Amino acid sequence: MIKKFAAVLLVVALTAFAAAGQTEGGAQGQAPAPVPAPAPTPAPAPAQPPPPVPAQAPGQPSVTVLDTLEVQGILGREVRSLADENMGRIVDVLVDGQGATRAAIIDFGGFLGVGSRKIAVAWQALHFVPAAEKRYGIVLELTRDQVKPAPEYKEGRPIIVIVASGKLEPLP
Template sequence: MGPSEANAPATAQPPASTVTVTPKDAAPPPSVTIIGASEAHGVLGRDVRSAAGEDMGRIVDVIVDRTGHVRAAAIDFGGFLGVGSRKIVVDWNALRFGKIANKKDSITLELTKAQVAAAPEYKEDTPIVVLGASGSLQPLQAIQ
């Protein structure tokens, strides 16, 4: 032991350990997808028409299951200027989006006006009955 080591205080603490973060330890940046403005538009409020060109209403809600998959759309059907209309639920696969170049383009529903008119009304907090692409009524099955 040298003279300087002998004079060192007995209670000296070792230096605190430090962790250096290197680029390999850093979280990867989130992935980014760019969608062109002409390639996608929202669907809420969009007009829905039958294949025959009949006005079927407009989409007022999109229904997803617990896993986040889109299952159905609620359409404000019938009535005039919102009076006398009712919400019905159609299977997402019954909708055809085709060319949606702008917000004025409509979405096509592969059902007739008579099939949609026969569907029960959708009310929140009640079991959802979905009008399928074939025109059949089916309860929305929960995904486990």
């Protein structure tokens, strides 16, 4: 279409120029000057709507965008008691066969890592407080005295979890 438009434009321009040259130049006996062919100007591309977003093919992964103000990583985060005691840091999270979170492993006690031990606390005993409301974001419903008798967590051994009531219960 652009080529046809350029060709028609060129014919019209040559015809008009030749006619003008015959009246002016023809009367004086001069040949009309050669007309340079106009450079074809690209026509602006017609506005097209953006292509539709293809439907997600079966089996293709989808994408979820998480706001950094709404989520946080917890491994290595400090845990405080309701009495604002330092309870240790979360070093692992345990899930069951269905992927439900069951317990958090806290590196409890000791000083600068000396004399500390890992204990399992029930996931329901942890509360995640928005940063604007409290200095520490993870609060355990237990005190240090309630957690002290908890047996040490060791991988590959039966797991004893301390729950918010302060009781020790085996993790089924």
